[in-house]
Amino acid sequence: xxxxxxxxxxxxxxxxxxxxxxxxxxxxxxxxxxxxxxxxxxxxxxxxxxxxxxxxxxxxxxxxxxxxxxxxxxxxxxxxxxxxxxxxxxxxxxxxxxxxxxxxxxxxxxxxxxxxxxxxxxxxxxxxxxxxxxxxxxxxxxxxxxxxxxxxxxxxxxxxxxxxxxxxxxxxxxxxxxxxxxxxxxxxxxxxxxxxxxxxxxxxxxxxxxxxxxxxxxxxxxxxxxxxxxxxxxxxxxxxxxxxxxxxxxxxxxxxxxxxxxxxxxxx
Numbered sequence: 173x174x175x176x177x178x179x180x181x182x183x184x185x186x187x188x189x190x191x192x193x194x195x196x197x198x199x200x201x202x203x204x205x206x207x208x209x210x211x212x213x214x215x216x217x218x219x220x221x222x223x224x225x226x227x228x229x230x231x232x233x234x235x236x237x238x239x240x241x242x243x244x245x246x247x248x249x250x251x252x253x254x255x256x257x258x259x260x261x262x263x264x265x266x267x268x269x270x271x272x273x274x275x276x277x278x279x280x281x282x283x284x285x286x287x288x289x290x291x292x293x294x295x296x297x298x299x300x301x302x303x304x305x306x307x308x309x310x311x312x313x314x315x316x317x318x319x320x321x322x323x324x325x326x327x328x329x330x331x332x333x334x335x336x337x338x339x340x341x342x343x344x345x346x347x348x349x350x351x352x353x354x355x356x357x358x359x360x361x362x363x364x365x366x367x368x369x370x371x372x373x374x375x376x377x378x379x380x381x382x383x384x385x386x387x388x389x390x391x392x393x394x395x396x397x398x399x400x401x402x403x404x405x406x407x408x409x410x411x412x413x414x415x416x417x418x419x420x421x422x423x424x425x426x427x428x429x430x431x432x433x434x435x436x437x438x439x440x
Contacts, residue, residue, distance in 0.1 A: 193227040194218075194390065197237040197249035199309070201358070202341045204230045211250070214411045221401035222394065233338065234309030241266055244389035248398060253433045254311040256382045260427050265389075268382035269399040271425035274418050278429075279377035282312035283362035284320055285369040286354040287347055295324035295354075295373045302333045304346040304355030311378060311433060313340050317356025319436050320373045344369070360416060379429045383422070399424065 196218065198211050207230045218226040229246060231237035238255050240246035242262050248269075251259070259266045271278050286292045292301070298321065306313030314336075318328070328334055335352060337343050343355035344365050354372060362371065383402060387395045402422040405411055412419045 193225040194222065194248070194394075195240070195246045196226050196228050197240050197246035198228065198230045199234045199237050199249075199251055199255065200231055200307070200339055201310075202339055204232075206341075210415045213414045217405070217411045218398065218401060222397060234307040238309060241384060241386050241389075244386050246386070247390040248383060248385045250381060250383050252309065252311040252381060253379050253430050254315045254437060255309050256384050256427070257430050257434045257437060258309070259384065263386070263388075266384055266386045267427045268425035268429065269385050269395065270402045270422035271382045271429065272380040272416075273420045273423050274380060274416070276420065277377070278380045278423055278425075280312065280380050281359045281377060282316035282320070282356060282375040283359060283371050284317055284354060284356055284373040285344075285347060285362055285365075286372055287350070288368055288370055290353065290370065292354060292370075292372060295321050295326055297372075298354050299326055299330045300332050301353035302335065302351070303331050304335050304337050304343045304352035306336070306340050306343050306357070307338055308336055310340075312358035312375075313343060313356050315433070315436060315440070316375050316378060318440060320356075320375060322439075324373070360418065379425075379433065382425050382430075 196215050198207055200207055208228060211228055215226045215228040234255060237246060237249050237251065238259050241249045242259050256268050274280060284295050292298060305317060308314050335346065337346050340357045340361040343357050344361060346352040347355045348368055385395045385398060403424055405422060407421045412421060
């Protein structure tokens with residue numbers, strides 16, 4: 173009996189002293205395996221800088237990561253601009269710490285694309301056709317493409333059908349395979365496939381992807397340490413270019429950087 177209580181006490185002490193991993197959530201811009209490969213070096217770097225295990229979690233969809241950081245199960249997350257605005261509205265303790273700088277600028281664009289040999293020449297030609305979006309939570313594959321269609325007089329009701337493919341990669345596949353006449357994707361995916369697709373419309377600059385923190389779940393001191401670790405990464409380091417070869421570095425960010433996204437969201 174004495175041995176039993178001693179073992180129980182040791183187990184309780186181990187439970188108390190064991191720190192839970194910091195969970196780093198990532199929205200699935202591409203296939204899960206691809207996103208895991210891209211973000212693993214950054215997760216390893218943050219583990220060494222914070223002195224605690226940082227576990228990567230690539231979501232099955234955008235909502236999984238947004239919900240996770242909202243309720244504190246995920247403490248930091250790479251989100252889309254629209255996702256950052258959405259979770260901040262739900263919980264003011266969640267806000268961007270840094271944003272990506274690409275080509276010297278903290279901005280990117282959204283593209284409405286069609287197959288290279290498509291007869292479509294502008295978003296207005298998409299009426300009565302099938303349009304492919306990514307995830308409904310995506311800025312450049314849903315929010316802004318929908319806005320660009322509306323600017324050209326095309327609402328969702330004007331389409332034969334609109335499909336949610338789940339990712340930018342899937343939008344490209346749907347268009348190239350003829351399952352959709354056109355679709356919306358982020359700049360890097362559009363340019364990567366420029367030999368296969370044509371650009372029907374290009375958006376104005378959009379504030380780039382942020383890494384957000386739930387400061388209530390992580391703690392103020394750790395949040396400051398995290399921000400410093402991210403902005404201290406050397407320009408074009410492997411942890412950054414592993415995410416995207418054209419990414420330069422991280423710069424400090426605030427939620428006010430994303431006011432233009434909030435304005436577009438209010439129009440839909």
